Structures are given as C-alpha cells and as structure tokens.
Amino acid sequence: MPQGSSQLHRVVVIVDENSNPFELGCATEVFGLRRPELGRELYDFVLCSPEPRTLMRDGFFTLTGVAGLEAADRADTLIVPNRPDTDVPRRPAVLDAVRRAHARGARLVGFCSGAFTLAEAGVLDGRRATAHWQWADSFRARFPDVRLEADVLFVDDGDILTAAGSSAALDLGLHLVRRDHGAEVANSVSRRLVFAAHRDGGQRQFVERPVPDVPDESLAPVLAWAQERLGETLTVADVAARAAVSPATLHRRFRAQIGTTPLAWLTGERVALACRLIERGEDRLDVVAYRSGLGSGANLRALMRRETGLSPSAYRKRFGG
Structure with a gap:
C-alpha cells in the first residue's frame, strides 16, 4: 500500500x-x-x-x-x-x-x-x-x-x-x-x-523438538546475544563458541529448534536490521551495510532484494521516514 x-x-x-x-x-x-x-x-x-x-x-x-x-x-x-x-x-x-x-x-x-x-x-x-x-x-x-x-x-x-x-x-x-x-x-x-517478529516462509512446517539431554538447551540466550552484535564481525563459529558447542552441534540445534541454519538466521536478522535503519532515515547505504553487519553496499543490495523483493532505494521510497 x-x-x-x-x-x-x-x-x-x-x-x-x-x-x-x-x-x-x-x-x-x-x-x-x-x-x-x-x-x-x-x-x-x-x-x-x-x-x-x-x-x-x-x-x-x-x-x-x-x-x-x-x-x-x-x-x-x-x-x-x-x-x-x-x-x-x-x-x-x-x-x-x-x-x-x-x-x-x-x-x-x-x-x-x-x-x-x-x-x-x-x-x-x-x-x-x-x-x-x-x-x-x-x-x-x-x-x-x-x-x-x-x-x-x-x-x-x-x-x-x-x-x-x-x-x-x-x-x-x-x-x-x-x-x-x-x-x-x-x-x-x-x-x-507476543509473537516472533520474523520467521522466513521457507522454514519447515514441522520442527522437531526432542527432549533435551541437559536441563536447558534453549537457543534464546545465544540468539539475544547475537542480535546485540549484528554489526560486528560475527560468524557462525562465534555464535557456536558463545553457546559452548561445536558449529556442527549448533547447526543441528538451529535445525531442530527453529527450522533454519545459523547462517540463514544471521543473514535474516541483519537484513531486518538494515530495513529498520532505512526506515529510521539512514540514507547512506555504506553506513546501513556496516551497521547491520552486511559489509558492503553490493551485498546489502543483493540480500535485501532476495529477502524483501525490494532494492534499498525502493525500500526507502516505500517505507523510509
């Protein structure tokens, strides 16, 4: 609209x-x-x-x-x-x-x-x-x-x-x-x-939730930690280290608990942050790319188009402050 x-x-x-x-x-x-x-x-x-x-x-x-x-x-x-x-x-x-x-x-x-x-x-x-x-x-x-x-x-x-x-x-x-x-x-x-703001449509309908071997294997704490550091050089290995598990174990937990991969989740969160920055009036693409952790303007343009169907300029025209 x-x-x-x-x-x-x-x-x-x-x-x-x-x-x-x-x-x-x-x-x-x-x-x-x-x-x-x-x-x-x-x-x-x-x-x-x-x-x-x-x-x-x-x-x-x-x-x-x-x-x-x-x-x-x-x-x-x-x-x-x-x-x-x-x-x-x-x-x-x-x-x-x-x-x-x-x-x-x-x-x-x-x-x-x-x-x-x-x-x-x-x-x-x-x-x-x-x-x-x-x-x-x-x-x-x-x-x-x-x-x-x-x-x-x-x-x-x-x-x-x-x-x-x-x-x-x-x-x-x-x-x-x-x-x-x-x-x-x-x-x-x-x-x-009180619902998750964004679950990509490509996630699986049925997400397996096995009984954990330890009292709490919830990803919520590490997800919150990562969301506060999206603008940093944050890798899947960094997230795994924070969760005190191997990258392979982290991958399995992401698949089991939220139905996607750690990398896809990080990318989606960074694109969502980039969208919010544009909506709040930031019109310098290099700044948006840097602050959202997407690195370059070219990467920002490619990923925003893939995730939202819009280029950064089209997104700004439609939703920018």
Whole structure:
C-alpha cells in the first residue's frame, strides 16, 4: 500500500460454513485491531459470509452480524475460507467471489486449507502454494497443476499467498504487514501479539523438538546475544563458541529448534536490521551495510532484494521516514 494514501487498504475475510476459528482469529488479530500505539490504523477490516448465520467448525459457535458476500467485491486483500473437511466442495458463490477478486487484481490469501478454496476457484494453476502437511498428498492428487511446496511455513507468490496453517497464519499475516508497512510496524504488531517478529516462509512446517539431554538447551540466550552484535564481525563459529558447542552441534540445534541454519538466521536478522535503519532515515547505504553487519553496499543490495523483493532505494521510497 503506498505511503501517504488517504484510503486504508481493505482486508476482507470470507467466513463460510465449518470455517476454522483459529485462522479467523489470526486474521482479526493482525488486520482487525486498532493500533493506538502506532498513532494510526493500518487496515480497514471486514468479515463477510454468504449466509446471515454461519456455523463455525464442529458447531463451536455461530457467527452472525457480518457483511454479506458482496463485501468481497470491495476487498484489496481477500482472505478465503478454510475448513477441515477439504473433500467437500466450496459453494459456487464463494468461488465466484474469489475469481472476481482475482480478475480485478485483489491480493488473495489462503490460511491452512484455504489453499483448497483457491485451487477450486482455479486461480492457483501453474502457481506456487502451500497447505498443511497432512493434506499434501490429497492436494496434489486433486490439483496436479499447482506447484505445491508442502514443507514450508508460507508461500508468497506475489498476488496470491498461502500459509500452512495454525501459527503459520500469523507468520504470513506479519509478512503482509511487513510488505505493506515496513519492518518497524511489523515488529510493533508482533510485540503486541507476543509473537516472533520474523520467521522466513521457507522454514519447515514441522520442527522437531526432542527432549533435551541437559536441563536447558534453549537457543534464546545465544540468539539475544547475537542480535546485540549484528554489526560486528560475527560468524557462525562465534555464535557456536558463545553457546559452548561445536558449529556442527549448533547447526543441528538451529535445525531442530527453529527450522533454519545459523547462517540463514544471521543473514535474516541483519537484513531486518538494515530495513529498520532505512526506515529510521539512514540514507547512506555504506553506513546501513556496516551497521547491520552486511559489509558492503553490493551485498546489502543483493540480500535485501532476495529477502524483501525490494532494492534499498525502493525500500526507502516505500517505507523510509
């Protein structure tokens, strides 16, 4: 969403029969709450449904008092329905609303089994997507033309984004906030959620958490230590030494506990710091590169483009103070 726009970006969530309350809650928490701590609102948030009364998953509760399905035709971002009974086809009116939104250029989002809704609507053919790992085989059998990536948290394919489900819906929601409003705002939203500010979409859905051999093998202390030293010449070997383990052991713990490598984590943290520096008004690329530990302007440009899809100058134009 361009900075300075007088009209809030409208996020519309379609809720249909047997929809999952958790992902609805994630969407509401990220896009629907007022943000007095920011001094401004981020989104115009609307719930809609094909029926006046919508029975949620397993009859947990009935949703009433929301807009009709026509609200989907005014969405800038449309979050499609998801539900556990993926073999039951979506009603045609919902699929038609998804197709109309896609045709006019709205951003489409599917949480968990929402990928099935997008695929049924025919908007995922030839596109990248993800869904919860337990439905991967079923999804591939039904929608062979979709490029399913079954072992990641979320997939950003430009105007269509999908998340694997459960907490990955929050990861994707924060990713969208970061894309729309920058890293500083996304960090503020994540702090209010008491949730990790950034987990890359390429991390694994299922992270093994074996019972530790010692009372505490948590990486949290060493991660906090490293985050305070991102601008220094900090290597994976330095982090391993701080954790009093070998680099190989550190690598295994990172894979087991947060689903990525120490080097990928360091790079992601440094790019996030570079983004924050640019947002705070630092326009000298060599200074940003030095203070974030990315070394050179060329390295900064390459890694920012890889991690955010934007060059430093484009990021400054969009999010800079």
